[in-house]
Amino acid sequence: MARALAPGGLRVSPIRRDRATSWRRLREAARRRSTGLLALAALALLLLAKADIKLLGYLAERTGDLLAAVAELPAAPLAAVRRATDTLGSLLALEEENARLREENRRLVHWQNEAVRLSVQNAALREALKIPEPPGTRRVTTARIVADPGGLFVHTRLIDAGRDRGVAKGMPIVDGYGLVGRVVEVGERSARVLLITDFNSKIPVVVAGSRDQAILEGRNGPLAELRFLPMDPSFSVGDRVLTSGGGGLLPPGLPIGEIVRADERRVLVKPFVDWDRLDLVAVLDTLPVPAPGGAVPTAEAVPVPARAAEVRTR
Amino acid sequence: MSETGAHRLDLAARRSLAFATALLAVLFDLLRLVGQSPDAVAPLLSLAVVYHWSVQRPDLFTPSSAFLLGVVRDLVGQLPLGLHALTYLTVPAALGRVPRAPLQRSLPLTWATFVPIAASAAILRWGLAALVRWEPMPARAFLVEAVATVVLYPLVAWLLGPVERAIPRTPRAPGI
Numbered sequence: 398m399a400r401a402l403a404p405g406g407l408r409v410s411p412i413r414r415d416r417a418t419s420w421r422r423l424r425e426a427a428r429r430r431s432t433g434l435l436a437l438a439a440l441a442l443l444l445l446a447k448a449d450i451k452l453l454g455y456l457a458e459r460t461g462d463l464l465a466a467v468a469e470l471p472a473a474p475l476a477a478v479r480r481a482t483d484t485l486g487s488l489l490a491l492e493e494e495n496a497r498l499r500e501e502n503r504r505l506v507h508w509q510n511e512a513v514r515l516s517v518q519n520a521a522l523r524e525a526l527k528i529p530e531p532p533g534t535r536r537v538t539t540a541r542i543v544a545d546p547g548g549l550f551v552h553t554r555l556i557d558a559g560r561d562r563g564v565a566k567g568m569p570i571v572d573g574y575g576l577v578g579r580v581v582e583v584g585e586r587s588a589r590v591l592l593i594t595d596f597n598s599k600i601p602v603v604v605a606g607s608r609d610q611a612i613l614e615g616r617n618g619p620l621a622e623l624r625f626l627p628m629d630p631s632f633s634v635g636d637r638v639l640t641s642g643g644g645g646l647l648p649p650g651l652p653i654g655e656i657v658r659a660d661e662r663r664v665l666v667k668p669f670v671d672w673d674r675l676d677l678v679a680v681l682d683t684l685p686v687p688a689p690g691g692a693v694p695t696a697e698a699v700p701v702p703a704r705a706a707e708v709r710t711r
Numbered sequence: 712m713s714e715t716g717a718h719r720l721d722l723a724a725r726r727s728l729a730f731a732t733a734l735l736a737v738l739f740d741l742l743r744l745v746g747q748s749p750d751a752v753a754p755l756l757s758l759a760v761v762y763h764w765s766v767q768r769p770d771l772f773t774p775s776s777a778f779l780l781g782v783v784r785d786l787v788g789q790l791p792l793g794l795h796a797l798t799y800l801t802v803p804a805a806l807g808r809v810p811r812a813p814l815q816r817s818l819p820l821t822w823a824t825f826v827p828i829a830a831s832a833a834i835l836r837w838g839l840a841a842l843v844r845w846e847p848m849p850a851r852a853f854l855v856e857a858v859a860t861v862v863l864y865p866l867v868a869w870l871l872g873p874v875e876r877a878i879p880r881t882p883r884a885p886g887i
Contacts (some may be wrong), residue, residue: 422852435778439800442782442793443843457789463742464787541843544741546788549852550840552749555788582789589789594749596844617849672754 458584461546465557465587468543490533528638534569534681538562541677543587552595558680559584567646569681575652575669576600576640577678589680591654593621593668601643602653607632610641613653613666620657623664634659638666648683725878729764729771730780732874736867737784752852754859757784758798760866762825765802766814767875774803789860791843798839801832818868825864833857845860 427434435685445453540558547553558564560583569578570590578598582589592599599616609630611623623638636656642649654668736757761780764772781796788795805828814821837853 432800432807435774436797436800436804438726439778439781439793439796442785442796443791443839445792453792456786460786461789467738469744501732547790548740548755548788549752549836549848549856550788550790550794551845592749596846596848617749617750617852672751 414522449688461555461582461587461589462559462584464544464546465555465559465584468555469557477682486524533650537564537680537682539677539679540564540588542590542675546589551597552592552615554578554590554591554592556588556678556680557586559586559588561586562589562680563682564680565682569640569647569651570678571651571681572670572678574671575654576647577670577675579647588680593670594618600647600653601641602638603641603649604630604632605637605639605655607636610643611664613638619672620665620667621654623656623666626664632656632659632664634711644680649676651681722879726771728874728878729768730776732871733757733760733764733772733776733780734783736782737787740784741787748811750852752855752859754863755798755832755856756860756863756867757795757800759825759860759864760871761799762802762828762864763868765806766811766821766824767871769803769806769811771878774800775815777803794839794843797833798836800875801835802828805831818865821868822861822864826861829857829861851887 419449441469538558540556540562542554543557545553546553546555554577556564556570564580564583566580566583568580570579576593578590578592578595580588581591593600593613593615595615595618596617598613598621600613601610602613603610604623607630609632611626611630614622614624616622634656638653638656640647640651640653652669654666654670656664657667658665730875736759739756740753761772761777765777777799778796781794781799782792784790784795785792809824814824832858833853836856837848837850840848840853
C-alpha cells in the first residue's frame with residue numbers, strides 16, 4: 398500500500414504513474430541516442446550554412462571581432478588591474494595620494510624613457526619592413542595577423558584592422574615581397590583575408606615578359622596554379638607573375654610570385670610572400686583612375702582615414 | 712551568501728573547468744603558433760582535450776558539450792557551422808559504451824585508444840572539407856594534423872591533470 402503513495406504521502410493514480418514512467422523512458426532513450434541526434438543537428442547546420450543565411454554571416458563577422466579582441470587580451474588585464482589599483486588608491490587619503498603621485502611620476506619618467514627607446518626601435522623596424530606601395534595604390538593601414546580561423550579547411554588569416562581603420566572588402570593585402578591575399582570579410586576591428594594559396598582564390602594575372610594572361614588559383618598548399626592560359630603561351634620557368642588588374646578586383650602590377658614548374662599538366666607558381674616571417678601586412682587600396690586630362694592623384698592627395706594617417710605619419 | 716550557496720557556486724565553477732579548458736584549446740588552435748606557411752600543420756589541440764574529458768569525466772563533458780564547442784569553433788573561424796561539431800562528436804561516438812575505468816587508470820591505454828579516434832576524425836574532416844568545397848582536398852595535411860595531435864596527447868593529459876584533480880568527483884559520476 399505504501400508503494401502506491403507519492404513521496405508527499407499523496408496517493409498517485411496508476412495512469413499518472415504510467416505517464417511518468419513513459420516520460421522517464423523517453424528521456425532515457427533520448428539520452429542514449431544524444432550523440433546521433435547531435436550529429437544530425439550538426440549536419441543540419443552544415444546545410445543551413447550552405448543556404449548562406451544573412452544572420453550566420455552577421456554572427457561570423459561579430460565573432461571575428463571578438464576573436465581579434467581576445468587575441469589582443471594579454472595586455473588588457475594588466476592595464477585593468479593597474480586602473481583598479483589607481484582608483485582604489487585615490488579613495489584612501491590625499492597624503493597617500495600625493496605620495497603615490499610622486500611614485501607614479503617617477504615611474505612615468507621611466508616609462509617616458511622607455512617610450513622614446515621603443516619609438517626609435519619602432520621607426521627602425523618600420524624602415525626595415527619596407528612594405529612597398531606599388532604605383533596606382535595607396536596604403537590604407539598596416540595590420541598584424543592575429544589568428545588563423547580557417548585551419549585546414551580554408552586558408553584565411555584574421556588581421557587586427559577593420560572598418561575602424563578604413564579596411565574594406567576586396568582590398569589587397571601585401572607584405573614586403575608580394576601579394577598575400579585579399580580581404581573577404583570586414584568587421585569593426587578585424588578583417589578576414591583569403592590567402593592566394595586557398596582553393597577559392599582566383600586572381601587574374603599576367604606573366605611578366607611574355608604578357609601571357611591567366612588565372613592564378615590556390616591549391617591549399619605552398620604553390621598556386623596558373624589556369625586558363627592562352628593556347629600558345631610563351632612564358633618560361635622563372636618568369637615573374639603579377640596581377641593583371643583584370644575584372645577590376647585588384648590593382649594591376651602587384652608582384653605575386655614566379656613560375657617554378659611547368660609541364661603538360663600544370664604550371665605552378667611559388668608566391669614571393671615570406672610566410673615564415675609574415676606578421677605585419679599592408680592593406681592597400683586602388684587609386685581611382687584619373688579623368689582624361691586631369692591630374693594624376695598622388696598617394697598623399699587621396700583622403701586617408703584618421704587611423705591610417707596616424708600610422709603613415711609615424 | 713550562505714555557506715551552501717558559496718559551496719554550490721564553487722562546485723559549479725570547478726565543474727565548468729572541463730568546458731573552459733576545451734574553449735582555451737580552441738583559442739590555441741586559432742592562434743597558429745607554428746608559422747604562417749600554407750603547408751604548416753598544427754595539432755588539433757581541442758580534439759585531444761575533448762577526448763581527455765570524454766574519457767576522464769564523461770559526466771562533465773557530454774556529447775552536447777562537444778557539439779556546443781564545435782559550433783563555437785565554427786562561428787569563431789567563420790566556417791560552415793557543423794564542421795567541427797561533427798569532428799568533436801566522433802569522440803563520444805567512438806567511445807560509445809567503452810568502459811572508462813581501465814582507460815582512466817592507464818595513460819598508455821588511453822593514448823593507444825586515441826590513435827584510431829584521431830584517425831577517424833581526420834578521415835571525417837578530410838571528407839567534410841571535400842564535401843563542403845566540392846573538390847578533393849590534399850589528404851596529407853589532415854594526416855599530419857592527426858599524427859601531431861596523437862603525439863601531443865600525453866602533454867595535454869599531463870597539463871589537464873591538475874585541473875582534473877581540482878574538480879571533485881560526485882558519487883553519481885559514471886565510469887569511476
